[in-house]
Amino acid sequence: MDDFKMDALSHLENQSIFIIREAYRQFRKVAMLWSIGKDSTTLLWLVRKAFYGRIPFSVLHIDTGYKFKEIYQFRGEYSKKWNFNLIVHKNEEAVSKGVSPETGKLDCCTELKTNALKQAIDKYKFRALYLGIRRDEHGIRAKERIFSPRDEDFEWDYKNQPPELWDQYKTKAKDEEHLRVHPLLGWRELDIWLYIKRENIPIVSLYFAKDGKRYRSIGCETCCNPIVSTADTIDKIIEELKTSNVSERSGRAQDKESAYMMQKLRSLGYM
Amino acid sequence: MPNLKFIIVGHVDHGKSTLIGRLLFDTNSLPPDKMEEVRQVSKELGREVEFAFLMDHLQEEREQGITIETSQTFFRTPKREYVIIDAPGHVEFVKNMITGASQAEAALLIVDAAEGMQEQTKRHSMILSMLGIEQVIVVINKMDLIKYDQKEYQKLMQEIEGFLGSLSITALAYIPVSALRGENVADCSEKMAWYSGPTILESLDSLNNQTSSEDKSLIFPVQDVYLIDHKRISVGRIECGSIEQGQDIKILPRGQMTRVKSIEKFLEKSQRSFAGESIGIITEDSVFLDRGDIVCQETEEPAVSDNFLASIFWMSKGEYKKGEKIFLRCATQEVSCRMEKIYKRINSSTLEILEEDAEALRNLEVGEVLIKAKKPIVIQPFKDVKEIGRFVLVREENVCAGGIITK
Numbered sequence: 001m002d003d004f005k006m007d008a009l010s011h012l013e014n015q016s017i018f019i020i021r022e023a024y025r026q027f028r029k030v031a032m033l034w035s036i037g038k039d040s041t042t043l044l045w046l047v048r049k050a051f052y053g054r055i056p057f058s059v060l061h062i063d064t065g066y067k068f069k070e071i072y073q074f075r076g077e078y079s080k081k082w083n084f085n086l087i088v089h090k091n092e093e094a095v096s097k098g099v100s101p102e103t104g105k106l107d108c109c110t111e112l113k114t115n116a117l118k119q120a121i122d123k124y125k126f127r128a129l130y131l132g133i134r135r136d137e138h139g140i141r142a143k144e145r146i147f148s149p150r151d152e153d154f155e156w157d158y159k160n161q162p163p164e165l166w167d168q169y170k171t172k173a174k175d176e177e178h179l180r181v182h183p184l185l186g187w188r189e190l191d192i193w194l195y196i197k198r199e200n201i202p203i204v205s206l207y208f209a210k211d212g213k214r215y216r217s218i219g220c221e222t223c224c225n226p227i228v229s230t231a232d233t234i235d236k237i238i239e240e241l242k243t244s245n246v247s248e249r250s251g252r253a254q255d256k257e258s259a260y261m262m263q264k265l266r267s268l269g270y271m
Numbered sequence: 272m273p274n275l276k277f278i279i280v281g282h283v284d285h286g287k288s289t290l291i292g293r294l295l296f297d298t299n300s301l302p303p304d305k306m307e308e309v310r311q312v313s314k315e316l317g318r319e320v321e322f323a324f325l326m327d328h329l330q331e332e333r334e335q336g337i338t339i340e341t342s343q344t345f346f347r348t349p350k351r352e353y354v355i356i357d358a359p360g361h362v363e364f365v366k367n368m369i370t371g372a373s374q375a376e377a378a379l380l381i382v383d384a385a386e387g388m389q390e391q392t393k394r395h396s397m398i399l400s401m402l403g404i405e406q407v408i409v410v411i412n413k414m415d416l417i418k419y420d421q422k423e424y425q426k427l428m429q430e431i432e433g434f435l436g437s438l439s440i441t442a443l444a445y446i447p448v449s450a451l452r453g454e455n456v457a458d459c460s461e462k463m464a465w466y467s468g469p470t471i472l473e474s475l476d477s478l479n480n481q482t483s484s485e486d487k488s489l490i491f492p493v494q495d496v497y498l499i500d501h502k503r504i505s506v507g508r509i510e511c512g513s514i515e516q517g518q519d520i521k522i523l524p525r526g527q528m529t530r531v532k533s534i535e536k537f538l539e540k541s542q543r544s545f546a547g548e549s550i551g552i553i554t555e556d557s558v559f560l561d562r563g564d565i566v567c568q569e570t571e572e573p574a575v576s577d578n579f580l581a582s583i584f585w586m587s588k589g590e591y592k593k594g595e596k597i598f599l600r601c602a603t604q605e606v607s608c609r610m611e612k613i614y615k616r617i618n619s620s621t622l623e624i625l626e627e628d629a630e631a632l633r634n635l636e637v638g639e640v641l642i643k644a645k646k647p648i649v650i651q652p653f654k655d656v657k658e659i660g661r662f663v664l665v666r667e668e669n670v671c672a673g674g675i676i677t678k
Binding site: 024 | 273274343344345354366367369370483494495497499504506507508535536537538545548549551562586600662665668670673
């Protein structure tokens with residue numbers, strides 16, 4: 001008998017590919033949400049693996065206009081290199097009304113991210129969306145299902161989630177607007193970095209330390225703060241994560257405003 | 272060593288979330304800012320520091336002091352890494368508990384020392400038994416409330432032992448604990464010097480990882496078929512055994528024979544793939560493969576049948592009436608079916624037989640039933656091959672029941 005024991009990373013990879021294929025089979029009319037951060041870029045990598053390099057659906061970037069310039073550069077470079085259909089959507093209406101981080105962070109996130117996403121789903125009629133969220137990012141996300149329905153108001157009915165047994169996932173019911181599909185739910189931040197290293201996945205340079213600081217989680221330039229770090233290589237980031245006990249999103253404003261801001265955002269349809 | 276997933280189950284308020292908070296705290300798994308957030312919210316709600324808030328993140332959960340939704344978190348001991356699955360103990364949320372338990376390799380059953388076994392203690396035990404979770408550790412919590420009394424502990428322990436015995440569960444250990452005070456969680460309790468067994472951490476470290484299904488006969492359920500560069504690739508995850516280039520295969524339920532021309536992975540060459548791997552195959556003859564087909568070896572093939580006996584757990588508010596059409600999903604197979612007989616209708620908490628030869632099944636009841644499918648599907652009894660021995664029943668796109676094939 002061969003001495004084959006699957007390692008933890010391969011196990012995660014295979015499970016994620018299974019989920020990605022399952023959702024595509026169920027819905028066909030799907031899209032992947034790409035924030036261009038490390039998680040959704042890892043997800044994109046897995047999607048390429050699942051479909052042998054031919055991504056059969058669109059990749060959607062919800063652009064607030066406040067993203068780092070490095071994010072825009074990366075987006076341009078890899079959407080060409082990996083040859084997929086990129087859709088960039090912005091809530092122009094809100095932008096022209098002057099919605100910005102200065103006018104209120106909850107409102108800004110809701111308008112430029114959640115409502116922008118609503119507009120995009122409405123415009124392109126997606127039935128399901130892949131997202132790269134993970135359980136260990138936030139206590140609220142720990143309670144998500146792998147296939148998670150949203151109703152016509154985009155609400156997440158977290159008090160009445162469908163059962164999910166033995167890799168049998170939710171199919172779309174009539175009253176459900178779309179399903180969120182979370183292939184990375186069981187990955188930890190450390191797993192993401194170990195996998196990026198193993199697979200040599202390209203990643204935005206903001207994650208690597210410059211002048212004693214680096215970003216551990218990226219989003220809008222206005223609402224992200226770097227952490228003090230000298231980790232300028234993947235190996236050093238992995239080392240740092242193994243010893244650090246500061247939570248990942250400590251630099252993200254959405255998680256801090258009040259204890260339940262994340263819950264409010266998510267129940268309104270935030271990613 | 273691979274991580275181990277375990278679930279903490281038991282009645283509402285018996286201390287599941289508190290025990291998890293304590294495990295995280297005692298193993299230094301908590302980011303200081305998380306602990307600070309919990310301190311602050313506890314203070315705002317006018318309470319002592321609530322470890323339970325580490326898992327109970329929903330506003331309603333914290334204000335009402337109950338867990339609504341199952342969640343998962345990570346911690347490690349020097350021996351290995353763990354995924355803890357927290358489950359709600361309230362009767363309203365049994366389906367969330369089942370969702371959590373279906374992913375667990377082991378379970379901690381927590382019982383309040385002062386209250387003893389309650390409705391959900393028993394129902395959760397029943398569910399563990401049905402799901403085939405064999406590794407169970409019983410935690411008798413809140414020993415501080417009964418003044419760490421050995422006699423009372425032993426009396427309760429015997430009661431629990433008797434009940435679990437009726438479900439064919441033999442617990443690996445019984446541990447007297449105070450999760451709130453940290454007695455026998457990570458460190459041996461001085462207050463219970465009469466107890467010489469393992470602490471919770473020690474007993475967790477003694478659990479075994481789920482055995483791999485690679486040594487079994489091949490089961491490869493086809494998930495989908497992709498046409499890429501004029502090649503038809505049948506993709507899926509190998510559930511049991513392994514598959515090799517050049518191997519003769521049989522495709523059930525129709526029974527066509529062919530051979531594996533190649534195993535397809537993106538930018539990888541593979542001669543042989545094993546259980547757990549998501550792959551694609553190209554076959555030598557142009558046989559027609561589709562989702563729901565099960566690829567296996569000719570000499571060791573599973574059963575193909577359109578009727579079988581099963582135990583099912585009904586978890587939908589709307590009842591099931593005998594003979595009603597419903598969809599069954601087992602691995603990637605989906606088929607319309609009916610329950611033709613409900614031999615027994617059982618209360619999932621007291622285990623009492625409510626009715627024989629029943630006409631309907633209601634929420635939270637267990638049924639021993641005969642299922643008749645519209646066309647043959649590929650199955651095995653759960654005890655032999657769990658991957659094709661378990662199924663869900665779906666009505667109007669909602670999962671209403673989980674079941675295991677008994678015969």
